[in-house]
Amino acid sequence: MINRECGVFKTTYQADMALYTVPLARITVWAFLAFFVFVLPFVVDTQRLVWANLVGIHLIAALGLNILVGLCGQISVGHAAFMAVGGYTAAIMSSRADMPFWIGLVAGGVFASVYGLLVGLPSVRIKGFYLAFATLAAQFITEWTITHVKWIGGGFQSSIIVPRPSLGPLTIDTEREKYFLILALVIVAVVAALNIARSRLGRAFVAIRDRDVAAELIGVDIARYKLLAFMISSFYAGVAGALWVYYLGNANIEAFRIVESIAFLAMIIIGGLGSVLGTIYGTAFVVLLPFILEEILQTFKGVIPVSDIHSFVAHLRFAVYGGLIVLFLMVEPEGLNRLWRNVKDYFRVWPFPY
Amino acid sequence: MALKIAKVLWAALALSLLTTLAIACQAEEEKATPAARTPVAAQTPVTKEPVKVGFMYDATGATQLIGPPYKAGFEDAIKLINKKGGVEGHPIEVIFCEHGYEVPKGVECYERMKAEGVVIINTYGTPITQALVERCVADKIVCNHPGYGIAAAANGEKFPYNFPTAASYWSQGGAAVQFVLEQWQKAGKPGKPKIAYLYYDNPAGREPLDVLRAIAQREGLEIREFAVPAPGVEMSAQVTDIVQRFKADWVITHLFGRSPSVSIKAFKDAGFPLDRVISLVWGSADADVIAAGGWSVAEGYYGLQFTAIGTDHPVLNEIRQMYRAEGQSPPKVMEESNVYYMRGVAQAFLWAEAIRQALGLAGEPVTGEKMKRGMENIKGDIAGLVRLELSPRDHEGGGYLQVWQAKGGKWVLAKDWFRGYRDIVESLVYK
Numbered sequence: 001m002i003n004r005e006c007g008v009f010k011t012t013y014q015a016d017m018a019l020y021t022v023p024l025a026r027i028t029v030w031a032f033l034a035f036f037v038f039v040l041p042f043v044v045d046t047q048r049l050v051w052a053n054l055v056g057i058h059l060i061a062a063l064g065l066n067i068l069v070g071l072c073g074q075i076s077v078g079h080a081a082f083m084a085v086g087g088y089t090a091a092i093m094s095s096r097a098d099m100p101f102w103i104g105l106v107a108g109g110v111f112a113s114v115y116g117l118l119v120g121l122p123s124v125r126i127k128g129f130y131l132a133f134a135t136l137a138a139q140f141i142t143e144w145t146i147t148h149v150k151w152i153g154g155g156f157q158s159s160i161i162v163p164r165p166s167l168g169p170l171t172i173d174t175e176r177e178k179y180f181l182i183l184a185l186v187i188v189a190v191v192a193a194l195n196i197a198r199s200r201l202g203r204a205f206v207a208i209r210d211r212d213v214a215a216e217l218i219g220v221d222i223a224r225y226k227l228l229a230f231m232i233s234s235f236y237a238g239v240a241g242a243l244w245v246y247y248l249g250n251a252n253i254e255a256f257r258i259v260e261s262i263a264f265l266a267m268i269i270i271g272g273l274g275s276v277l278g279t280i281y282g283t284a285f286v287v288l289l290p291f292i293l294e295e296i297l298q299t300f301k302g303v304i305p306v307s308d309i310h311s312f313v314a315h316l317r318f319a320v321y322g323g324l325i326v327l328f329l330m331v332e333p334e335g336l337n338r339l340w341r342n343v344k345d346y347f348r349v350w351p352f353p354y
Numbered sequence: 355m356a357l358k359i360a361k362v363l364w365a366a367l368a369l370s371l372l373t374t375l376a377i378a379c380q381a382e383e384e385k386a387t388p389a390a391r392t393p394v395a396a397q398t399p400v401t402k403e404p405v406k407v408g409f410m411y412d413a414t415g416a417t418q419l420i421g422p423p424y425k426a427g428f429e430d431a432i433k434l435i436n437k438k439g440g441v442e443g444h445p446i447e448v449i450f451c452e453h454g455y456e457v458p459k460g461v462e463c464y465e466r467m468k469a470e471g472v473v474i475i476n477t478y479g480t481p482i483t484q485a486l487v488e489r490c491v492a493d494k495i496v497c498n499h500p501g502y503g504i505a506a507a508a509n510g511e512k513f514p515y516n517f518p519t520a521a522s523y524w525s526q527g528g529a530a531v532q533f534v535l536e537q538w539q540k541a542g543k544p545g546k547p548k549i550a551y552l553y554y555d556n557p558a559g560r561e562p563l564d565v566l567r568a569i570a571q572r573e574g575l576e577i578r579e580f581a582v583p584a585p586g587v588e589m590s591a592q593v594t595d596i597v598q599r600f601k602a603d604w605v606i607t608h609l610f611g612r613s614p615s616v617s618i619k620a621f622k623d624a625g626f627p628l629d630r631v632i633s634l635v636w637g638s639a640d641a642d643v644i645a646a647g648g649w650s651v652a653e654g655y656y657g658l659q660f661t662a663i664g665t666d667h668p669v670l671n672e673i674r675q676m677y678r679a680e681g682q683s684p685p686k687v688m689e690e691s692n693v694y695y696m697r698g699v700a701q702a703f704l705w706a707e708a709i710r711q712a713l714g715l716a717g718e719p720v721t722g723e724k725m726k727r728g729m730e731n732i733k734g735d736i737a738g739l740v741r742l743e744l745s746p747r748d749h750e751g752g753g754y755l756q757v758w759q760a761k762g763g764k765w766v767l768a769k770d771w772f773r774g775y776r777d778i779v780e781s782l783v784y785k
Contacts, residue, residue: 045469046465046468046469047462047465047466047469050461050462050465051462054458054461054462058458147555147556147557147560148560153557157480157484157504157505157557157558157561158557159484159504159557161487164488173492175465248457248461248484248485248488249487249488250484250485250487250488252457252480252481252484252485253557254457254480254481254557255457255481255485287458290454290459291459291462308422308425308426310411310413310425310450310451310452311413311421311422311425311452313452314413314414314452314454315413315414317414318414318454
């Protein structure tokens with residue numbers, strides 16, 4: 001309903017190549033951006049800002065996984081391990097070498113992408129379930145290494161305490177300051193992901209995803225692009241991991257467990273594979289749903305006749321969460337993004353049926 | 355067929371929506387008559403502002419067997435304290451939050467509690483505790499995490515707002531070796547025992563290693579380490595190794611979740627006497643014994659405790675009376691999961707005592723900063739449940755432990771409050 005391209009004529013190549021060709025869509029994007037920069041952080045309380053920050057950090061990692069799984073068609077169940085690599089790299093650099101946080105962020109990303117390259121090597125030869133297991137192994141090896149190698153994992157309980165990040169004289173310590181840092185990185189990550197998808201690189205990824213043999217025949221260097229997909233995806237994860245560490249002020253392996261890796265897969269599948277907008281929906285859905293459900297259920301706590309209301313709500317939250325995921329996937333297997341597109345398509349030709 | 359399934363699903367969905375609607379309507383009615391809801395407060399005249407505290411726990415995640423009884427004990431004890439007039443006239447109001455052992459939810463819980471104005475929070479779970487260290491300091495809210503979190507937080511100068519308030523894994527390791535050596539002497543055996551340390555191969559399981567190695571070096575002991583990989587339900591190889599090849603005299607175990615019960619069974623099957631096995635605090639609950647096949651199997655097994663246990667404790671009798679006075683029967687979890695229930699009870703009394711100290715030291719109103727001073731002023735036994743000697747420097751509380759033994763169908767106290775190799779433990783804490 002927003003994007004009615006009726007009456008929009010492109011007269012230059014530049015206009016044709018724009019990220020958003022329809023004026024209304026462009027305005028919407030800017031309006032959303034303005035909302036997130038000027039409105040949201042000033043009207044909500046800290047608790048809601050925490051929600052926003054958690055979505056932001058997870059979104060960066062999920063965008064990376066989306067490039068690997070959604071665009072390039074490879075599978076990874078070790079995404080949290082790349083986050084851990086980025087996170088611990090940043091933690092070590094900041095706590096032991098006194099590096100400023102932005103170096104830690106970049107180093108986390110770079111180091112994770114090198115690690116991603118190594119883990120991605122089997123993808124040159126193997127596909128599908130076999131690759132899934134290779135990445136699963138990466139997850140376990142990473143966890144084991146961080147737990148057992150004291151130099152990496154730090155002394156106590158495999159955790160490293162990280163000093164507050166600061167930008168020149170400004171120390172980033174309130175929730176709102178963290179929000180702006182995360183928002184800035186999210187914007188960069190989203191714009192980069194959108195552009196990767198429509199570049200030569202992205203088209204090569206899609207070609208490999210759709211049919212690797214055909215892609216090879218038309219001249220796509222499969223090995224190179226698969227590894228590139230792994231590297232880009234791990235770079236995103238590494239930055240997200242480093243951000244997570246700076247956000248909490250502490251790196252701890254228990255935050256990068258296999259369940260996290262699976263949660264990231266859930267985010268991109270629920271949102272819609274291969275779509276940046278879908279990844280945003282999916283991440284918001286997976287991260288926020290437990291919080292929102294809890295709030296809704298807590299308001300009914302006087303009327304549900306059970307003795308331990310808090311535990312009951314906790315279990316119910318899980319049941320509803322699972323149920324909603326199944327429901328959404330049944331209604332539209334291609335994810336929330338497709339659901340939204342269906343709505344848009346309906347209004348686009350309205351009042352005609354097609 | 356598919357059509358039928360879809361129909362059933364839609365029907366189920368419609369039904370659940372209807373139920374939600376019904377509940378919602380009821381909630382509206384409930385809101386209209388708010389006076390009908392507070393039976394406890396009606397009995398005790400509330401004279402002063404309530405002190406708000408936060409309690410996180412876990413009913414769905416990694417430690418879902420520990421969270422609910424722990425929380426039940428805490429909740430019952432707070433109810434009892436409030437019924438008896440609260441702390442100096444202040445009732446204690448608890449904000450509960452279940453986080454499923456997930457860091458994001460834990461951070462969200464923390465912020466919700468902060469918005470409510472709590473002065474102390476139980477930051478349940480090691481990863482969550484670690485993720486909140488910085489926030490506790492920034493917001494000046496006392497974060498209490500007895501028995502988990504960070505052992506190094508015992509150093510109150512480095513971690514001003516974190517209170518582990520229970521013997522850390524380091525203290526437990528020291529005390530376990532001390533106990534083993536005492537038993538060895540008591541039995542009149544010559545030389546020194548060969549000790550096997552069987553641990554769950556995760557950060558928490560590896561934590562006592564430093565202490566054990568330092569003790570072994572000083573005492574000239576042979577302490578060999580045996581790791582059990584996750585998920586810790588298969589350890590027959592390690593146990594065979596300990597019993598037949600290493601021929602250990604004593605075993606110290608440090609396992610979590612399902613694995614303590616597996617270890618009890620494995621040692622029993624290997625013919626190793628269980629009265630020469632001592633477990634650190636997370637492997638010495640009733641559930642571990644029952645899952646291992648019952649009290650007759652575990653007869654003799656020792657367990658360290660940082661909170662007194664037992665079903666006939668005077669505080670428990672008061673809680674039972676409170677339930678009976680309301681015409682309800684006391685919760686079964688009190689007996690069924692006594693160890694974790696008691697930890698919750700002890701924590702409630704600890705907090706009440708800290709509030710009392712805070713009021714005595716700095717007066718009204720209770721704030722996080724005053725609460726910290728109140729906690730640091732606690733010295734001695736609390737309600738006969740824990741022994742703590744806290745100070746601005748020592749946030750662990752001295753690291754006192756008890757040893758209980760499985761004997762004749764219940765836990766029997768084998769050694770009252772003691773500690774071992776304090777100097778080695780402290781050298782690590784204040785490193």
